[in-house]
Amino acid sequence: MPPAVIALDGPSGSGKSSTARGVATRLGLAYLDTGAMYRAMTWAVLERGVDVEDAAAVAAAAADVVIVSGTDPQAPTIEADGVDVSGPIRSQRVTDAVSQVSRVPEVRQRLVDLQRDIIAASDGIVLEGRDIGTVVAPDAPLKLYLVADTAARAARRAAEEGRSEAAHVEATAASLQRRDAIDSSRTASPLAKAADALELDTTHLTLDEVVDEVVRLAAKAVPDLGGSTP
Numbered sequence: 001m002p003p004a005v006i007a008l009d010g011p012s013g014s015g016k017s018s019t020a021r022g023v024a025t026r027l028g029l030a031y032l033d034t035g036a037m038y039r040a041m042t043w044a045v046l047e048r049g050v051d052v053e054d055a056a057a058v059a060a061a062a063a064d065v066v067i068v069s070g071t072d073p074q075a076p077t078i079e080a081d082g083v084d085v086s087g088p089i090r091s092q093r094v095t096d097a098v099s100q101v102s103r104v105p106e107v108r109q110r111l112v113d114l115q116r117d118i119i120a121a122s123d124g125i126v127l128e129g130r131d132i133g134t135v136v137a138p139d140a141p142l143k144l145y146l147v148a149d150t151a152a153r154a155a156r157r158a159a160e161e162g163r164s165e166a167a168h169v170e171a172t173a174a175s176l177q178r179r180d181a182i183d184s185s186r187t188a189s190p191l192a193k194a195a196d197a198l199e200l201d202t203t204h205l206t207l208d209e210v211v212d213e214v215v216r217l218a219a220k221a222v223p224d225l226g227g228s229t230p
């Protein structure tokens with residue numbers, strides 16, 4: 001039996017990571033933040049002094065970067081070249097460059113191969129990203145596409161950073177929209193809703209409500225999954 005896969009995709013800040021971690025914890029599954037892998041690759045490419053606008057240079061630099069992801073939903077980890085980069089990958093410098101690096105087909109191929117290896121080694125996993133339902137795991141029995149209004153996404157992200165002043169919320173909204181535009185328009189596996197994905201608008205839902213709903217859908221789509229009821 002192939003491992004059960006739950007695929008969560010959606011634009012930046014729509015709640016994928018928090019939802020995926022909550023669902024994986026409830027269902028006793030592994031968890032993979034594929035965005036963290038693209039961020040770790042971006043960190044390593046920037047460390048090598050590469051211009052991220054130069055796709056050939058990014059592809060060459062990325063070829064020997066070693067990315068290692070830990071899949072415990074309560075303590076996920078991410079390393080690049082043996083360095084714990086869980087902090088640095090959230091810096092504005094990496095956030096501003098990650099969509100450029102993610103456009104490069106060689107980068108995507110390397111990371112998709114790694115993601116499929118992690119799926120194959122798991123006993124069931126929740127993955128979140130931009131191309132999980134369309135490219136990484138097109139046979140996943142449950143695919144969800146999370147969305148939320150830009151204003152809600154920016155307010156949540158700014159609150160997480162402890163910076164709810166209007167100017168910062170506005171700058172955060174602009175950064176989210178900029179990344180979504182690049183991620184949706186790139187040629188190589190763009191951000192897209194799979195034809196068989198269910199769309200879930202989280203704008204007016206609490207995180208607990210979203211997790212409950214995904215666990216409910218998972219129980220229907222993959223009856224073998226146990227999970228604790230709320």
Ligand SMILES: Nc1ncnc2c1ncn2[C@@H]1O[C@H](COP(=O)(O)OP(=O)(O)OP(=O)(O)O)[C@@H](O)[C@H]1O
Nearest residue numbers: 012013014015016017018156157160202205206207
């Ligand atoms: N339904 C919700 N209600 C309120 N806050 C939420 C909800 N879902 C997520 N959040 C909060 O919104 C912020 C962004 O969520 P999260 O990091 O899970 O989004 P994401 O889609 O994984 O983002 P990114 O694409 O940037 O990695 C976090 O602070 C999270 O706690």
Ligand SMILES: Nc1ccn([C@H]2C[C@H](O)[C@@H](COP(=O)(O)O)O2)c(=O)n1
Nearest residue numbers: 034035036038098102129130131179
């Ligand atoms: N499957 C994925 C996951 C992520 N990316 C790119 C696009 C995002 O802007 C960036 C960072 O992801 P986040 O941490 O915001 O989830 O990584 C991608 O192209 N494919």
